[in-house]
Amino acid sequence: MTSTKERPLFATNAQPSGRHGDLPYRSCDKLLSEGELRFYRQGLRPAIGKRYVIAPKVRLTDVITVHAEAWGAASGRKIRQRHVDFALATRRDLSIVAVVELDDASHLDPARRVKDDYLGDALHAAGVPxxxxxxxxxYDPERIRRIIDRVLRDWRSAR
Known part of the structure; x- marks a missing residue:
């Protein structure tokens, strides 16, 4: 009879391991900014209802990817450190349906527009609306719903 180590049924970090000393981290407290939270509560969540799962602050690399050898190239580096505001996924198996971005005044900056255009092009190349x-x-949830529905319908008919 061989002995196997059993894993605990649950674990917690209530006590630090002591292996790493004092670390400089602190909680960000909230996942969403006030503007993002207002959009989520007033607009997106009521517009989507139970049709899709809404995932906030998703890493872009959880939505799109590149071939293994491209991670060290510009195409990999440009998506590695980014996130999207919201990802919509099917309720059944969490398949990606679309990405939703909320643009504040910072998105008017020319350098930011270049990054936004790259995000749009990268998602388009990957087949993600x-x-x-x-x-x-x-926010008007009905208007948001109509816009999202139109984009998804147009996307499907163009593919």
């Missing part, structure tokens, strides 16, 4: 919405004080 992108929908961008401007930041507002109030």
């Amino acid at each position: 992108l929908v961008r919405f401007p930041v507002y004080q109030r």
Whole structure:
């Protein structure tokens, strides 16, 4: 009879391991900025309802990828350190449906526009629709739903 180490049923980090000394990290407290949270609560969540799962702050590399040898090239480096505001996925198996970005005034900056264009082109190349919405004080969920539905319908008919 061989002995095997059993894994605990659950684990916690209530006590540090002691292997790494004092680390300089602190909690960011919230996943979303106030503007992103307002868009999520007032616009996106009511617009999507139960049709899709809404995942906030998703790493871009969880949405799109490149061949293994391209990770060290520009195409890999340009997606490695980025995230998208929201990813929509099917409820059944969490297949990616679309990416939703919320654009505040910083997206008017020419350097930021270049990055936004690259994101759009990268998602397009990977076959993932992108929908961008401007930041507002109030959102109309019905309008957001119609826009997302139109983008997805047009995307499917173009493919």
